[in-house]
Amino acid sequence: MIAFTSQLGIEHPIIQGPFGGGLSSVKLAAAVSNAGGLGSFGAHHLTPTQMREVIRDLKTATAKPFNINLWVSRYDPGADEMTAAHHEAGLRQFGAIYERLGIEAPPMEPPDDFSFEQQVEVILDSRPAVFSFVFGIPDAEILRECNRRGVLTAGTATTQEEAAALDEAGVDMIVATGSEAGGHRPSFLRPAEQSLTGTLALVPQVRNITRKPVIAAGGIAEIRGMRAAFQLGADAVQIGTAFLACEESNCPPPHREALFTPSAARTQLSRRFTGRLARFMSTALLDELENSPSPALPFPLQASFNHPVKTSGVRHGDCSLLPLYAGQAAPLIRHRKASELMSELISALS
Numbered sequence: 001m002i003a004f005t006s007q008l009g010i011e012h013p014i015i016q017g018p019f020g021g022g023l024s025s026v027k028l029a030a031a032v033s034n035a036g037g038l039g040s041f042g043a044h045h046l047t048p049t050q051m052r053e054v055i056r057d058l059k060t061a062t063a064k065p066f067n068i069n070l071w072v073s074r075y076d077p078g079a080d081e082m083t084a085a086h087h088e089a090g091l092r093q094f095g096a097i098y099e100r101l102g103i104e105a106p107p108m109e110p111p112d113d114f115s116f117e118q119q120v121e122v123i124l125d126s127r128p129a130v131f132s133f134v135f136g137i138p139d140a141e142i143l144r145e146c147n148r149r150g151v152l153t154a155g156t157a158t159t160q161e162e163a164a165a166l167d168e169a170g171v172d173m174i175v176a177t178g179s180e181a182g183g184h185r186p187s188f189l190r191p192a193e194q195s196l197t198g199t200l201a202l203v204p205q206v207r208n209i210t211r212k213p214v215i216a217a218g219g220i221a222e223i224r225g226m227r228a229a230f231q232l233g234a235d236a237v238q239i240g241t242a243f244l245a246c247e248e249s250n251c252p253p254p255h256r257e258a259l260f261t262p263s264a265a266r267t268q269l270s271r272r273f274t275g276r277l278a279r280f281m282s283t284a285l286l287d288e289l290e291n292s293p294s295p296a297l298p299f300p301l302q303a304s305f306n307h308p309v310k311t312s313g314v315r316h317g318d319c320s321l322l323p324l325y326a327g328q329a330a331p332l333i334r335h336r337k338a339s340e341l342m343s344e345l346i347s348a349l350s
């Protein structure tokens with residue numbers, strides 16, 4: 001097997017995990033790629049035109065390889081439009097919160113008018129070195145076309161079963177993401193609640209079933225975690241929360257500061273902020289939503305109800321109103337600059 005780094009044309013087997021929903025930045029991805037790792041940009045929420053602009057900016061900011069990430073499934077079943085019933089169910093969860101904050105309920109907006117396939121067109125045209133994806137497997141035709149155009153594909157597995165499905169479909173690399181990770185649980189074969197294998201157990205299980213590069217993600221924030229991942233058979237590590245905390249990311253400042261407080265030690269998995277299961281720091285707002293007798297709406301409808309609360313949090317610099325995405329390794333974070341985090345990790349590789 002060709003070494004992971006030579007296959008990608010990078011110096012170090014360190015990937016900055018992509019962040020969707022606006023938290024990625026060109027500055028962060030370019031800093032990591034320029035330091036010899038693989039920078040990533042989470043683009044699932046961007047229109048094809050916005051994606052083209054980001055990729056153009058990335059190409060200006062770095063001559064090194066980078067990764068663009070998309071979500072294969074962009075809507076849960078039945079959530080491609082907001083019905084009156086959804087609107088009422090959303091208000092049952094959020095009505096009292098809106099009233100307390102003096103903010104308006106969201107309008108019944110039409111769904112996005114672009115598809116995953118249209119986003120993939122941009123990938124095929126602009127040819128980033130790597131196209132990574134979560135929440136499923138793209139059609140065989142898409143994977144073939146990426147291969148033909150020299151774009152390496154990286155699929156994401158939360159279980160050994162998902163890794164086998166990605167391997168069988170012919171993706172080039174597999175990200176094995178344990179349940180310690182920050183962000184969404186991108187399971188696609190079974191409900192995320194039934195796919196919570198931790199990184200320590202998942203990485204060797206994925207190693208056992210494939211000869212392709214395995215990328216360990218979840219709970220890695222410093223040298224000890226990185227070394228452990230290599231011991232388990234990983235070819236590379238993907239680090240999210242520790243890069244989110246760096247000043248180059250697009251993380252709202254109150255969220256970033258929260259990652260450096262003792263409260264970052266308490267995280268929980270919840271569907272209440274977006275409709276899909278994700279790991280967040282525990283907050284009174286999340287408790288309040290969890291205690292609502294009305295269930296969370298499917299993705300992305302739940303997210304549209306949380307949106308005005310989040311916007312108010314950003315506007316007032318109030319982290320108690322933000323979805324504080326964080327992985328379980330958050331208390332291990334020390335660096336505020338991506339270059340410093342990269343230097344520390346690289347120092348342990350020789």
Ligand SMILES: Cc1cc2nc3c(=O)[nH]c(=O)nc-3n(C[C@H](O)[C@H](O)[C@H](O)COP(=O)(O)O)c2cc1C
Pocket residue numbers: 016017018019020021023042043044069132133134156177180181182183184217218219220221238239240241242244325326327328329
């Ligand atoms: C705020 C946030 C957003 C994320 N969004 C995405 C995404 O859109 N696509 C994806 O593949 N991974 C996403 N991830 C996962 C990260 O890329 C990475 O795999 C994960 O954070 C690794 O675990 P760690 O946080 O313990 O380091 C996200 C993680 C966070 C913290």
